[in-house]
Amino acid sequence: MSHALALHGVTKRYGNFVAVDRVSLDVAAGSFLTLLGPSGSGKTTILMAIAGFTVPDAGRILLDTKDITALPPEKRDFGMVFQGYALFPHMTVAENVAFPLRVRGMGRAEREDKVRAALDLVQLSALGDRRPQQLSGGQQQRVALARALVFDPALLLLDEPLSALDKKLRAELQEELRALHRRVGRTFVNVTHDQDEALSLSDQVAILNHGKLIQTGEPAALYERPATRFVADFLGKSNFLEATAEGGVLHLGGLDLAQADAPASGPVLLSLRPEKIALLADGETAANVAPGKILSWSYLGAGYSLVVDTPMGPLRASLPSWRAPIAPAEGLAVRLGWAADAAVAVAEDPA
Amino acid sequence: MNGGHGPGGGHGPGPFARGIAWATALYLLLPLSIVLPVSLTDQRFLSLPKHDISWQYYHNLFTSPLWLDAMAQSFWIACAATAIAVICGTLCAIGCWRLARRSTEVIRALMLLPLIIPSIVYAIGLYRYFAWAGLLDTFLGVALAHGVTGIPYVIVTVSTALAAFDPRLEQASRGMGASLRQTLAWVILPRIMPGIVSGGIFAFIHSWDELLIVLFIASRNVYTLPRRIWNGINENLDPTMAAVAVLLIGMTLALLLLDMALRRRREG
Numbered sequence: 001m002s003h004a005l006a007l008h009g010v011t012k013r014y015g016n017f018v019a020v021d022r023v024s025l026d027v028a029a030g031s032f033l034t035l036l037g038p039s040g041s042g043k044t045t046i047l048m049a050i051a052g053f054t055v056p057d058a059g060r061i062l063l064d065t066k067d068i069t070a071l072p073p074e075k076r077d078f079g080m081v082f083q084g085y086a087l088f089p090h091m092t093v094a095e096n097v098a099f100p101l102r103v104r105g106m107g108r109a110e111r112e113d114k115v116r117a118a119l120d121l122v123q124l125s126a127l128g129d130r131r132p133q134q135l136s137g138g139q140q141q142r143v144a145l146a147r148a149l150v151f152d153p154a155l156l157l158l159d160e161p162l163s164a165l166d167k168k169l170r171a172e173l174q175e176e177l178r179a180l181h182r183r184v185g186r187t188f189v190n191v192t193h194d195q196d197e198a199l200s201l202s203d204q205v206a207i208l209n210h211g212k213l214i215q216t217g218e219p220a221a222l223y224e225r226p227a228t229r230f231v232a233d234f235l236g237k238s239n240f241l242e243a244t245a246e247g248g249v250l251h252l253g254g255l256d257l258a259q260a261d262a263p264a265s266g267p268v269l270l271s272l273r274p275e276k277i278a279l280l281a282d283g284e285t286a287a288n289v290a291p292g293k294i295l296s297w298s299y300l301g302a303g304y305s306l307v308v309d310t311p312m313g314p315l316r317a318s319l320p321s322w323r324a325p326i327a328p329a330e331g332l333a334v335r336l337g338w339a340a341d342a343a344v345a346v347a348e349d350p351a
Numbered sequence: 352m353n354g355g356h357g358p359g360g361g362h363g364p365g366p367f368a369r370g371i372a373w374a375t376a377l378y379l380l381l382p383l384s385i386v387l388p389v390s391l392t393d394q395r396f397l398s399l400p401k402h403d404i405s406w407q408y409y410h411n412l413f414t415s416p417l418w419l420d421a422m423a424q425s426f427w428i429a430c431a432a433t434a435i436a437v438i439c440g441t442l443c444a445i446g447c448w449r450l451a452r453r454s455t456e457v458i459r460a461l462m463l464l465p466l467i468i469p470s471i472v473y474a475i476g477l478y479r480y481f482a483w484a485g486l487l488d489t490f491l492g493v494a495l496a497h498g499v500t501g502i503p504y505v506i507v508t509v510s511t512a513l514a515a516f517d518p519r520l521e522q523a524s525r526g527m528g529a530s531l532r533q534t535l536a537w538v539i540l541p542r543i544m545p546g547i548v549s550g551g552i553f554a555f556i557h558s559w560d561e562l563l564i565v566l567f568i569a570s571r572n573v574y575t576l577p578r579r580i581w582n583g584i585n586e587n588l589d590p591t592m593a594a595v596a597v598l599l600i601g602m603t604l605a606l607l608l609l610d611m612a613l614r615r616r617r618e619g
């Protein structure tokens with residue numbers, strides 16, 4: 001049985017400083033939510049409030065329909081993977097995993113069965129007798145997962161579980177974490193400041209900044225339709241076009257912009273992803289065309305990243321490197337084009 | 352022994368520093384260099400051996416009921432005092448660490464008072480209270496006095512161990528549903544056990560060779576080894592006392608080596 005979690009106006013202050021500001025969230029039973037935000041945005045504080053280690057100054061936390069705001073952590077029955085894992089160094093891997101069962105006074109035979117099953121789940125059955133210090137970072141992380149899952153927790157909380165690992169291992173464990181989530185079908189709440197991790201793992205992503213919840217949604221929805229400049233900038237890369245609407249037409253840098261569902265008048269901020277800008281061949285055209293010269297470029301393996309100086313200002317465009325139509329060079333004249341529905345209007349963030 | 356490092360660090364000690372280090376070490380060993388030969392004397396009074404080395408006073412020590420009794424008393428008192436110091440000191444250190452307020456800093460400092468106050472002042476004070484409580488010249492009284500004055504050693508070593516304890520382990524334990532008692536027994540105590548053992552060893556040594564307080568609060572019934580030596584020196588000059596002194600030093604040395612060995616094993 002998995003459980004739903006809800007936060008209503010959760011606020012946490014440290015003196016005059018508001019670390020978490022009226023955050024409301026709904027996590028459906030069995031779904032995977034990621035809290036994403038820059039350092040200091042309040043992610044850990046929210047997770048600690050969910051776990052019960054910090055008591056919010058205002059707001060409520062509900063598990064299904066039960067108010068758990070004031071329940072102490074040892075009564076909540078949540079599994080937690082701490083940043084750095086917090087494995088007990090004086091216990092073996094198997095003893096670490098058995099800990100939550102021992103706490104619950106479970107008999108030895110049943111305990112051993114469950115520990116074996118949990119270690120199988122994370123593919124560590126062979127290492128039960130080792131100490132945590134004798135494991136690699138990725139193995140330690142899996143022990144922490146097994147320990148958090150072995151007692152069938154109502155909820156699994158993860159605080160940057162992958163941040164200590166190198167890039168390749170991180171990608172591998174992201175896969176495993178996703179597969180694990182599907183297998184156990186529990187509700188997961190994950191914290192990260194890695195946007196790729198958030199996009200690839202989650203059913204829902206909640207974006208935080210300065211303690212405030214900026215936007216929640218499915219990864220693709222957030223990426224394609226960011227609500228504010230901060231979201232567009234934090235999730236992936238983006239160009240920002242500060243245009244003016246006049247009689248249903250957008251103007252920027254002396255050019256007209258074709259933009260789907262543009263407002264009739266006033267200033268408009270558009271977010272345009274680099275991969276949605278195409279390099280136009282001679283004679284080719286698009287809804288929006290901007291001529292320019294390459295200011296700078298870099299090779300990224302799968303593609304090139306170009307910065308092109310246009311009348312609208314410098315625009316970042318990406319170009320697949322496989323059979324690229326041009327050989328990028330500084331000063332090379334190019335034409336950029338994009339469709340009328342490539343850019344999305346976003347709001348300016350309140351200061 | 353680290354004679355001293357140049358201000359640059361990373362250099363070996365110079366000849367001057369090395370000389371001072373050795374002089375200090377020899378000075379510390381000086382009493383032993385007298386007591387050890389004297390304990391092997393063939394004479395009938397406290398003196399260096401004249402013709403031959405003799406083990407008679409060691410034989411005497413381990414056959415005389417008087418000395419054996421003192422040895423047993425010292426041992427059991429030290430054990431009881433160690434238990435008191437370890438239990439109280441550990442609980443106090445853990446309590447202060449968990450609360451971690453300014454007031455707990457004051458409490459911790461207060462618990463170190465027995466180290467700071469001159470023993471003689473302490474002994475006089477104890478005498479008055481023990482007379483009133485009927486604890487003078489009892490096993491319990493001496494064990495209590497030694498236990499309480501041994502607490503600072505435990506507090507210092509346990510607090511040091513706790514400072515190195517990762518507080519997330521406690522959070523992890525509670526998060527998995529462990530009560531405070533379970534967290535204490537299964538997570539905190541095993542992690543700080545080396546500190547507790549060290550503190551216990553020092554508390555034992557403290558009681559084992561403590562004289563001043565015993566002189567004040569014991570009379571007829573309680574005769575610890577140091578007190579027996581003290582009386583022996585005042586009454587007759589029996590060389591057995593030198594043998595006892597060697598035994599005292601030997602025990603202390605053995606315990607210190609044990610402490611070092613345990614530390615090394617933990618770090619290695």
Ligand SMILES: Nc1ncnc2c1ncn2[C@@H]1O[C@H](COP(=O)(O)OP(=O)(O)OP(=O)(O)O)[C@@H](O)[C@H]1O
Binds near residue numbers: 014037039041043193
């Ligand atoms: N105990 C505390 N006392 C005072 N301020 C605190 C405390 N804990 C957190 N803060 C502040 O609250 C803000 C949010 O902290 P939090 O740890 O939730 O950030 P985070 O989003 O997890 O950041 P990171 O990605 O660096 O872990 C920070 O500015 C931090 O300085």
Ligand SMILES: [Mg+2]
Binds near residue numbers: 043044045
């Ligand atoms: Mg954090």
